[in-house]
Amino acid sequence: MATTMKKTAQRQGFKTGEFIVYPAHGVGQITAIEEQNVAGYALELLVINFEQDKMTLRVPVAKIASVGMRKLADAPAVKKALETVRGRPRVKRTMWSRRAQEYEAKINSGDLIAIAEVVRDLYRSESQPEQSYSERQLYEAALDRMSREIAAVNKCSDTEAIRQIEQNLAKSASRKAAAAATEDEDGEQTEAA
Structure with a gap:
């Protein structure tokens, strides 16, 4: 025994x-x-x-x-991750290679909230400028990790989990459009890969 x-x-x-x-x-x-x-x-x-x-x-x-x-994360952690996705994206002015390393580290940390931050920061709506290839790859990797965990916690399909995440991203789209407008007014552009 x-x-x-x-x-x-x-x-x-x-x-x-x-x-x-x-x-x-x-x-x-x-x-x-x-x-x-x-x-x-x-x-x-x-x-x-x-x-x-x-x-x-x-x-x-x-x-x-x-x-x-x-x-697996519990239901409150999933809720917090979806709230994180709705938040305002952090626009960083550092070099892309350094940001890419930070995003990669967050994705591989296994922390659902950190992965949600990457999804939020790299999401682009239809009205926003196109992403570079490497940005898109990181976004898709983060979205995949997040959706798989949400699907396992909520016992739903990956497609349903992605739909939940995208609905929450859309809720923050108005704030993102405002952020993009102020960024353009400042005249500063973030460099692409």
Whole structure:
């Protein structure tokens, strides 16, 4: 009985069949917990399947915390992420390469709010100037990560989750149009990639 308790504590409450967030890959499902011998040591591994990416990942139980793996966000966190998307985008005046690194770090952090900030900051409505290729790639990566987690939490399709996010982005579009107008009046342009 004591060994069973110890193993559950080591797994930090993760169970087979549960959806999790792995920062570098997004939402996956634990399909099995298996033991493998590596260099003479018995390692307990969580087998995580990322269906959309057609990828299976094996994570040693001892590394769960250090890789940043976490359970899905709860409903209040999803609500806060959707509120973040509705907020006013932060227009940064730094070089694109530095901003791109910051956005990439936020996307790979696995933090739903940070990913929502990237979606908000890189979103372009029909009336706004076109995005560069690299901006579009980062936006789509952030939107994909965010929609997959919202879909898993709300038990809906990815398409429905994207629709929810885009509805919230549209609610902030009027503020974004005003921000773009003031930016044009200032005469300052942000450089593209």
